[in-house]
Amino acid sequence: MNQRIDLRCSLKRRLGFVTLICCLLTTPLAGCSRNDGGSAAAAEALQVVVKTLPAVPHAGQKAEFVVSVLEQGRPVQEAGISLYLEMQDMDHGEHVVTLHEAKPGEYRGKGSFPMAGEWVAHVRVERERGTESANAKLVVSD
Ligand SMILES: [Cu+2]
Numbered sequence: 001m002n003q004r005i006d007l008r009c010s011l012k013r014r015l016g017f018v019t020l021i022c023c024l025l026t027t028p029l030a031g032c033s034r035n036d037g038g039s040a041a042a043a044e045a046l047q048v049v050v051k052t053l054p055a056v057p058h059a060g061q062k063a064e065f066v067v068s069v070l071e072q073g074r075p076v077q078e079a080g081i082s083l084y085l086e087m088q089d090m091d092h093g094e095h096v097v098t099l100h101e102a103k104p105g106e107y108r109g110k111g112s113f114p115m116a117g118e119w120v121a122h123v124r125v126e127r128e129r130g131t132e133s134a135n136a137k138l139v140v141s142d
Pocket residue numbers: 087090091092115117
């Protein structure tokens with residue numbers, strides 16, 4: 001048990017910088033047409049922070065993604081979180097990384113980038129009320 005906690009701590013210390021704090025775009029799913037005047041709640045901003053390990057991922061190598069999702073300072077739990085990785089100025093298609101909730105409001109998963117350069121991670125946050133997304137810019141090295 002202790003060992004496991006130690007492992008987590010050291011992992012955290014080696015974690016890269018905060019790549020981005022993004023504000024949300026609230027885009028409720030088309031199928032979810034609740035139009036009951038609850039628009040204030042729907043317009044609340046999510047705080048999405050994307051970190052990578054290593055801090056600057058290498059092209060062609062696995063990187064770990066750690067995405068924290070907060071709403072009004074509270075962790076957003078049991079959401080479906082996925083990343084769509086897209087190269088900024090080039091079409092490499094879409095690389096989807098599905099994350100799992102490692103602890104409340106913190107989602108992790110692994111993926112890789114085929115090429116060095118500037119990338120955008122589109123973070124999708126799926127909940128019952130709809131899907132929201134945020135974008136984070138990432139730099140990938142050789
Ligand atoms: Cu490219």
